[in-house]
Amino acid sequence: MTRPPRDLYRRGADRPAAPRAAAPAPSTAPAREVTSLTNPVVKDLRALHLKKEREASGLFLAEGLKLVTDALDEGWPIRTLVHATRVKDQPLVVRAVAAAKARGALVLEVSDEVLVKICRRDNPQMVVAAFVQKIARLADLAAPSGVWVALEGVKDPGNLGTIIRTVDSVGAAGVILIGDTTDPFALEAVRATMGSLFHVPIAAATLEEFSAWTAAHRLPVWGTHLKGAVDYRSVAWPETCVVLMGNEQSGLPEAYVAVCDGLVKIPMAGKADSLNLAVATAVMLYEVRRRALGV
Structure with a gap:
């Protein structure tokens, strides 16, 4: 099966795909704990529900441990991973956090209330991530x-x-x-x-x-x-x-x-x-x- 190249461009752009940027350096920092609904990163993630924000940033949200794990396993560039505090010790979450950090992603540990805000759902998934679009x-x-x-x-x-x-x-x-x-x-x-x-x-x-x-x-x-x-x-x-x-x-x-x-x-x-x-x-x-x- 022919696979498209990994170089990307944003939808609607009238220009060649930019050369792939160097991968972010692995992060050794611990997960940042966030409880404020007005945190700038929380606002940026929430904004990705809007098409214009996805087009402007070239990012999108994936909700749920399965989707996030699938994306990480396929090597999709990740920018931010968010998980609920109450699942931080689950083995699959620990694995996803380690993989995200290895690619230089920001990792946030948040309250359920913050996840509700990000996902705009009363029963949000416990893991959410922002990935780079590929078209x-x-x-x-x-x-x-x-x-x-x-x-x-x-x-x-x-x-x-x-x-x-x-x-x-x-x-x-x-x-x-x-x-x-x-x-x-x-x-x-x-x-x-x-x-x-x-x-x-x-x-x-x-x-x-x-x-x-x-x-x-x-x-x-x-x-x-x-x-x-x-x-x-x-x-x-x-x-x-x-x-x-x-x-x-x-x-x-x-x-x-x-x-x-x-x-x-x-x-x-x-x-x-x-x-x-x-x-x-x-x-x-x-x-x-x-x-x-x-x-």
């Missing part, structure tokens, strides 16, 4: 292989997170976000991935960039469309291709249909005329990847 540009990817999922204008963060999780589950190559999409680093999207965000390559592109990239690599693009004349189960799916899915409201626009090599449809037997985007993507991916999965 590649198509131009930076090596010659693609495997099955990629391209999403046009997906709006619901829960749908996007679920799709990323499905891509991970079937062993697909990655996700391409085209046009104006929801933020994959919104907290709802991150939660819905259940940690798959840290395993699945994500790229962002305009329609023009996507069309040029698929043409340059001779990648067949199959779109899902209600007017598709071909049942998705009747296609001899190649090992390397792109499955292009439209948005939740209106499906694929005509400009996107024009870049497809073929259109397929998922038959409907009942009164419903369409499926939820995340469900439709899962149905498609398990069929496209059926041979590779040995089903």
Whole structure:
């Protein structure tokens, strides 16, 4: 599976990815105890619930020990780790704290009240961390292989997170976000991935960039469309291709249909005329990847 480069750029930026900065020096300082709701770091972490703050900082929040551990195990750059005082002696928390400190992250030990403030939830997770966003540009990817999922204008963060999780589950190559999409680093999207965000390559592109990239690599693009004349189960799916899915409201626009090599449809037997985007993507991916999965 082709993985995107580790160099990053912020979504929407019109510049090359900056060279990777030197890793922060390991921290030997003990965790800072914080009980004040007005602490500047607490305010900065809370602000990451806002898209404009995520875009400005290039950071995002991951809630829960599993997600934080997955990110650390995958080598994602971490800036701050926060944990509740009452879980500081749990072995997995101790391990996460050690890993964060080894990468130069700030570690805060806080009260439950502070976690409620950071997470904006009455029942917050006991571990929260701020990580650096990773999104590649198509131009930076090596010659693609495997099955990629391209999403046009997906709006619901829960749908996007679920799709990323499905891509991970079937062993697909990655996700391409085209046009104006929801933020994959919104907290709802991150939660819905259940940690798959840290395993699945994500790229962002305009329609023009996507069309040029698929043409340059001779990648067949199959779109899902209600007017598709071909049942998705009747296609001899190649090992390397792109499955292009439209948005939740209106499906694929005509400009996107024009870049497809073929259109397929998922038959409907009942009164419903369409499926939820995340469900439709899962149905498609398990069929496209059926041979590779040995089903």
